[in-house]
Amino acid sequence: MEKKRVAILGSSGMIGQRFAHMLHMHPYFEVTAYCASDRSEGKTLANLWKLFDIDMDEDLGKSKIQTTDPKALAKEGVEIVFSGLPSEVAGPLEDACADEGMAVFSNASSHRMDIDTPILVPEINPDHLASIEAQRLRRKKGGYIVTNANCSVTGLALGLKPIVDAFRFTEVYVTTYQALSGAGYPGVPSIDILSNVLPYIKNEEEKMSSEGKKVLGGFSNGRFGDSPISIEASCARVGTRDGHLEAVFIKDRSMPTAEKIAKAFSSFRGRPQELELPSAPIQPIIVREEPDRPQPILDCDAGMPERAKGMAISIGRIRVNNDRLRFLLLVHNTVRGGAGGSVLNAELAFREGLI
Amino acid sequence: MEKKRVAILGSSGMIGQRFAHMLHMHPYFEVTAYCASDRSEGKTLANLWKLFDIDMDEDLGKSKIQTTDPKALAKEGVEIVFSGLPSEVAGPLEDACADEGMAVFSNASSHRMDIDTPILVPEINPDHLASIEAQRLRRKKGGYIVTNANCSVTGLALGLKPIVDAFRFTEVYVTTYQALSGAGYPGVPSIDILSNVLPYIKNEEEKMSSEGKKVLGGFSNGRFGDSPISIEASCARVGTRDGHLEAVFIKDRSMPTAEKIAKAFSSFRGRPQELELPSAPIQPIIVREEPDRPQPILDCDAGMPERAKGMAISIGRIRVNNDRLRFLLLVHNTVRGGAGGSVLNAELAFREGLI
């Protein structure tokens, strides 16, 4: 099988480099263009590497950065674009790529709430892919944009999916302990976070509610319909490198036992597991039995096989108290909640014949 | 006025040293005995000082540590005992002191849930002091024990008091970001918390519920009655030195505006303010208008005048969304939520003629 030609936008940033790392030696895709702004042109990935926890592959490091030119990419035969662009600039550039006929898989928030663009989390809403039909019609050359959800939303929605389906919960309260890598680079000044918590992340709480309702909602008759779930979030940044931890409360008239809930989590499987997508974790939700897990440094990279490291979420401390449920959830914010989300989206689209 | 003679138990620990610092040059009290275990006997406070944010007074530093001998303390004319003992050893030692006729103000959890012992937060439940009558009867010499609430509970209860009274809320969800000093010394190993969050603090969530219900409840006919409030907590340790941050959610059938709630907080005053107790903050709840406050390093020491630094709590990000209320609350865990709580309790007892 010939691999699909792929470009990465935003290759100088942390998400772009996660894409580069995850797509290196990928069975379906081959990166033929590492794009970034003019400022980085001609530099190598090694020059700009920011992923401290990853041993950069030496060959990968030699890859040269080029400027971002959608028309040129299309001409070079690029069919797929992964966008790790900051949201301030992502909107028009991603549109330009889609208008040139390419399939764009984006981590940026710019297009997430568009009426014909899915926020895809393949275990949750693979049927939302159907929404791109409308996009392909309005864009002349068959291209489209698929987004992944915000990092915190991805973790929460994965954790809610099995139990919302099984037990019809609607009332959710969630508090986050978000990692520094979520703010990109340079991100948070060290002097602001040393021995501190920053209890505000712009727009994050709103996204958790609106994106959560879209991701967990339906798509029928060409329209997205919000989930009836209500998500009330309180978000804060703490001094961790990777891994968003979320404390979740759920209230309902009655509540199943903690054992039943744990079972719903650990037995959960979705379309990516069915298709055995390369980046799909065999078990998307790992349930921890220890009293003090999950922890960012211990559980951030959960997921098997090797290619799916960081693609599983971890859930622990499942406690039921009368009509209330509490648990803690951990998601790798730049893998499952970032670049990895879009890689899995592209793998699904590819296998569903949409590329 | 002659000052009352005072002893501090647990002087080698962080809470004991907070007591020493807060009682230094106190207008009502004079510390005449710094007690600790035999291991520390003969050392000076300076030898054992652990409060890195405080310039230890030089004279105070020269104070010698003596062993803990309740009978000897009573003989030396000590009338008041402040206990910063770890809960494992506090119970019997505090009983012994009370049985010798001394008034014991304790930060330990050992006696908090006793049926004739108050968990006193003077702005909230000054009437609970009446419960010591039963204690004085059963103890032969008129002594008694008064406890302060757990650090996280103190902050939460203070934040709930004005709005629970005004709006009759009953359903509370709270998530904590707790500081390292809350674990005492040596406390949390550095290697466990570096770039990490520890999502478990033994018994803390249970205390938030049970102590919260007692503190906010009533005392009549010689019995404590639980508040109808339900508190569902999720507690975690983060890498901050001082200051517990708490994210609070409240749900009710209807919800007043954020402005009304802010006003209820900032206009709140209690018995300590009425009596102008030395360690009482003029304004017990400071409302922050900035989008990103309160923060541990910025707001931990809130409270005026000088003697009341760390005795006010800070509340910010008050958000109302239909029938739900969210806000963030910060309490200095070893001052208002620790030693300072008991100092204020003793000041109240003294002014109410109970010493």
Add this chain to the structure above:
Amino acid sequence: MEKKRVAILGSSGMIGQRFAHMLHMHPYFEVTAYCASDRSEGKTLANLWKLFDIDMDEDLGKSKIQTTDPKALAKEGVEIVFSGLPSEVAGPLEDACADEGMAVFSNASSHRMDIDTPILVPEINPDHLASIEAQRLRRKKGGYIVTNANCSVTGLALGLKPIVDAFRFTEVYVTTYQALSGAGYPGVPSIDILSNVLPYIKNEEEKMSSEGKKVLGGFSNGRFGDSPISIEASCARVGTRDGHLEAVFIKDRSMPTAEKIAKAFSSFRGRPQELELPSAPIQPIIVREEPDRPQPILDCDAGMPERAKGMAISIGRIRVNNDRLRFLLLVHNTVRGGAGGSVLNAELAFREGLI
């Protein structure tokens, strides 16, 4: 006595704010203008406050920021300017102020190596003040610039002065553990320093050598003469908020005992102590006997009286091994090694009749 009218340049930054804090209620000086770039005009100091360890005075916080206009300052009767400007912009603005007749006390490096500008550390080289005569001549209106040394140099030079004088050492090796506040704001990205050391600070090692030689050198016949001392430095940034720690090695043919060296440190006094300048620490070098001191969080604020907190350096672990001497030295980088250095310089100049 009427206080001298004073302006602060760079009031939006950390050093500017240290100036504001240290000059508040100063016995000689009164700040009448808080200047910064146009971007901050009209904001208050409270809006921009970045000194987390300092309770900002409420009145001070209300001070309005104005733009930086040397001519206007001179017209308003400002006689003294404190410059906390970044070195990229300090040079010409400071010159403009001096040319308008004002005495400029600068923390910036721009003019430090000028041939008629002193790097003044009043305990070390008060005679270097004579160098401003040449400046006053070339500038038309009698103004001049006096600089303080780089933060690391200030600490090192103070630590070397008594023993270089007493024992004629010339060979020095020094390694630094420098605090985050030394990089200004936003400074070091949190993701770069979390669980890390950054072993490079641009130009810092060169400054330690060149500024050190000038500070410890002489001034005679209108010329600066370098000290024969050689300083070989290795500088790194670590994850501390305030306080540069320096490990010093000295080699010589023979070496006095550790006791003699400790005595030279602790008995050291200079011109500021003689004149009892307001910001002068009674004892400029505190010798610590404990095996594990000085430490940044414990010793950073050394210095008495209150106004001199952070103005003394601390030295500990003095070890002599044959012909080699080792010790550790701690200096508060933004107080003694920053704004406080220039405040002391201005106090000296004022008392020497140069303002």
Add this chain to the structure above:
Amino acid sequence: MEKKRVAILGSSGMIGQRFAHMLHMHPYFEVTAYCASDRSEGKTLANLWKLFDIDMDEDLGKSKIQTTDPKALAKEGVEIVFSGLPSEVAGPLEDACADEGMAVFSNASSHRMDIDTPILVPEINPDHLASIEAQRLRRKKGGYIVTNANCSVTGLALGLKPIVDAFRFTEVYVTTYQALSGAGYPGVPSIDILSNVLPYIKNEEEKMSSEGKKVLGGFSNGRFGDSPISIEASCARVGTRDGHLEAVFIKDRSMPTAEKIAKAFSSFRGRPQELELPSAPIQPIIVREEPDRPQPILDCDAGMPERAKGMAISIGRIRVNNDRLRFLLLVHNTVRGGAGGSVLNAELAFREGLI
């Protein structure tokens, strides 16, 4: 080839677990006994796992801990013992194992300075292995002890070896930035190191001098002879997880160019490279050209192939200034400077026919 049967002492600690990880699937050795104190008996490695940066192999995690019984180990056919014991208990237990005829490879300091026990760093002093002959004679059954050097010494000695040989340097000054993992578990309390540096590590500076002189010295006529090198060290703990950074100064009458020194480093090879030992890094010293390297989080795991990760040291910022040389050196303190050192020692002994 049948693998040699191996036991690990101290399996509940961080060094013991590094041994377990590095010996898993080892081509020469097979761990048949994981020993620890009675307190841990019956637990699994997974229960006690403390190496946060390592994905524990699932099968390995199931290994059961047994008590430490030298006679029983010998009976079970164990020929090699790796000791990760704390130095307080290592001495007699290691002796007992050697006396039972086993070859003991120890990370503890207890026997390092013994007159017939080598401190082996295979790239530096493979000839020191000859010293075990005397041990085998005095112990009845042919067993012996070989130690690895202290973590900081290992890095320094590797960095000195090529240039001391080439240029006959003798005068060395070194300052360390040591990681938290070097203190074991629980190690340093978080409250002591948060935003701080601890400028004292018990006995560390003395070890750097005495062990360094032994490691770099000779062995002839059955006796160790100290190297003429003098090492003056200043050691401190900083808030990093892994990787000791060392700032090195060298003084000599004349000094080669930085290029020549860099070349001496990068071309250095030793006996392990010659024998292609499994844990030997192809290149033991990696020279970094960037101005700000090595850094603990980026360079700690240097070394190829996979099995040698963390076994190479990194050197950067090589600066020559007249007769003085400065550079920075990074060593993984628990791999090359700990368990990995002893694994390499055992591989060498095995290949030299001593097991």
